[in-house]
Amino acid sequence: MSSIDFLQQHHADVVISQHVEFDRNIVQIDRTRMLPVMKALQAERRFNLLIDLTCVDYLGQQKPRFTLIYELYSLPTKERLRIHLKTDDDVEIDTVSGIWRNANWLERELFDMFGIRFRNHPDLRRILCHHEFKGHALRKDYPVDKGQWCSDLEELTFTS
Amino acid sequence: MGIEALLPQGFATTLLDRLVNWGRKNSLWPLPFPTACCGIEFMSTVSSHFDLSRFGAEVLRFSPRQSDLLLVMGTISYKMAPVLRRVYEQMPEPKWVIAMGVCASSGGFYRNYATVQGIDQIVPVDVYVPGCPPRPETLMQGLMMLQRKIDGESIHDKRERDVEKMKEGSRRLRIV
Numbered sequence: 001m002s003s004i005d006f007l008q009q010h011h012a013d014v015v016i017s018q019h020v021e022f023d024r025n026i027v028q029i030d031r032t033r034m035l036p037v038m039k040a041l042q043a044e045r046r047f048n049l050l051i052d053l054t055c056v057d058y059l060g061q062q063k064p065r066f067t068l069i070y071e072l073y074s075l076p077t078k079e080r081l082r083i084h085l086k087t088d089d090d091v092e093i094d095t096v097s098g099i100w101r102n103a104n105w106l107e108r109e110l111f112d113m114f115g116i117r118f119r120n121h122p123d124l125r126r127i128l129c130h131h132e133f134k135g136h137a138l139r140k141d142y143p144v145d146k147g148q149w150c151s152d153l154e155e156l157t158f159t160s
Numbered sequence: 161m162g163i164e165a166l167l168p169q170g171f172a173t174t175l176l177d178r179l180v181n182w183g184r185k186n187s188l189w190p191l192p193f194p195t196a197c198c199g200i201e202f203m204s205t206v207s208s209h210f211d212l213s214r215f216g217a218e219v220l221r222f223s224p225r226q227s228d229l230l231l232v233m234g235t236i237s238y239k240m241a242p243v244l245r246r247v248y249e250q251m252p253e254p255k256w257v258i259a260m261g262v263c264a265s266s267g268g269f270y271r272n273y274a275t276v277q278g279i280d281q282i283v284p285v286d287v288y289v290p291g292c293p294p295r296p297e298t299l300m301q302g303l304m305m306l307q308r309k310i311d312g313e314s315i316h317d318k319r320e321r322d323v324e325k326m327k328e329g330s331r332r333l334r335i336v
Contacts, residue, residue, distance in 0.1 A: 129274070130239045137273040145271045153242050 003045045003081050011037050028084040031068075035094040038070075038083075042099050047072040047081065050100035053107065055114045059140035064088035066114060070096070092119040113138040177314050184228075184254065185310040186216040188303070191227035191251065193244065196234025198261040198293040205296040215303055224250040229306075230283070233293075235263040236276045248283045256310070258302055260289045268292060 004025055007015050014037050016028045029037055041047045052071040059065050070083040087093055095118040097104040108127040110116045115136035118124060126133065130150040135142055163173055194202060206212045206220065221227040224247045236244055248257070259279050262268035265288040267277035279285060286309060289302035 133238075142273065144273075146273055147238055147275070147277065148273070149241070150238050151242055153246065 003041065003047075003079060006040075006045055007037070010040065024080060024082055026082045026084060028086070031085045031087055031091070031093060034083075034085060035096070038096050038099055041072060041081070045074065045079070045081075046076045047074045047079070049073040049075060050096070050103055050106070053096075053103060053110065055110050055116060055138075057114060057138065057140045062086075064091075066116060068093065068110070068116070087116065089115070092117045094119050095121040097121060112136070115139065178311075180315050181311050181313060185307040187219075188215075188217040188229045188256075188306075189219050189221050189227045190217055190229040190231045191221055191224050191247070192231050192233065193247065194231075194233040195236060195240065196261070196263060196293075198233035198264070201293045201296055202231065202233050202260065202299065205299050210296040210300065212300065212303070215300065215307070217303055224248070225252065227251060228255050230255065230257045231260060232257065232264045232279050232283075233260040235268070235270055236279050236282075237274045238276055239274075241276050241282050244279065245282045254315075256286045256306055257283050258287045258289060258299075258306060259285045260299055260302070261294055262290060262292050265290065 001009075002025075004018060004027065007018075007027060007029075011029075014030045014033045016030060018025070018027045020026070049072065050070065051073050052069070054069050054071075056067045056069070057065055058067065064086050066087045066089075068085040068087055070085070072081045072083065073079070085093065093116060095103065095107055097107060097118075098120075104122065105127060107116075107118045107121055108124060111118065111121075111124055112126040112128050113136055125131070129137060130148075130152070132150045132152060133148055164171060192199065192202060194200075204210060206218060212218050217229065224230075228251065230248055230251060232244065248255070257279075259265045263270060263275070264279050265285075267275050271277070276282065287302045287306045289299055291298050294302075
């Protein structure tokens with residue numbers, strides 16, 4: 001049984017659409033009920049790697065404007081799966097940092113670059129830009145060459 | 161001829177500026193600030209194949225307090241800008257700056273939210289070395305240009321010119 005069949009059988013109400021692109025299974029799911037699905041994929045389908053978590057800003061083309069992309073991989077079954085979530089400016093997404101630990105930093109990057117907020121995230125602050133930076137640099141309405149002068153020296157100690 | 165004819169053997173007269181500059185230009189102590197691939201070219205420049213010591217600039221210091229030439233080699237992000245500025249301020253006078261490569265000189269092709277569009281917005285630059293990255297020969301030519309520049313300076317005027325440029329940088333970084 002493929003993971004697509006698994007989702008259709010056990011979580012059909014959460015799956016919004018499903019298609020194949022460049023031999024890659026892509027499933028769009030409902031953002032409000034995504035957490036149990038992610039947990040099930042990790043526990044039952046053995047997707048033990050979150051390869052990447054990224055975002056696309058479709059400002060002016062789609063509503064809601066953001067698409068979150070979860071790239072999953074299973075080392076035991078060698079299966080790949082891509083999960084899409086539609087989200088917007090004013091909504092929070094459940095964190096998956098409790099399922100895949102590396103999601104902690106990936107979600108911080110999305111918060112930094114796109115301003116997406118994650119519910120129950122343990123440490124949601126900027127990871128790449130300076131802490132004095134205003135706005136979110138990879139949003140389509142951020143001016144592409146707008147720099148921001150920062151005067152503070154960043155703290156170089158790391159806390160886990 | 162001149163006063164030297166009246167002095168005993170072993171004396172020579174010169175201008176103080178010429179003597180001091182002769183010493184300064186032939187014993188530059190660079191502080192490398194390599195943030196990108198230009199740093200790799202610099203390693204080659206100081207190594208035996210190209211041998212920067214032929215120009216008296218081979219003693220690298222990794223403390224700004226012991227150096228007089230700041231070699232900025234690579235992309236400087238806005239996050240790094242206050243660090244670079246502090247390193248420059250920690251260097252004792254007299255001091256010179258070489259911006260190596262297009263990123264340090266103008267931001268290069270990184271025209272985005274993260275990259276300073278030329279380090280001359282935060283520190284006064286004496287010589288810009290073009291290239292992406294520049295060949296070691298290009299950096300050497302830049303160093304020789306700096307030596308010629310030092311030779312033409314007076315020990316009095318350097319500081320005043322720098323102060324004007326520093327005020328501009330301070331305004332941007334909101335440092336009083």
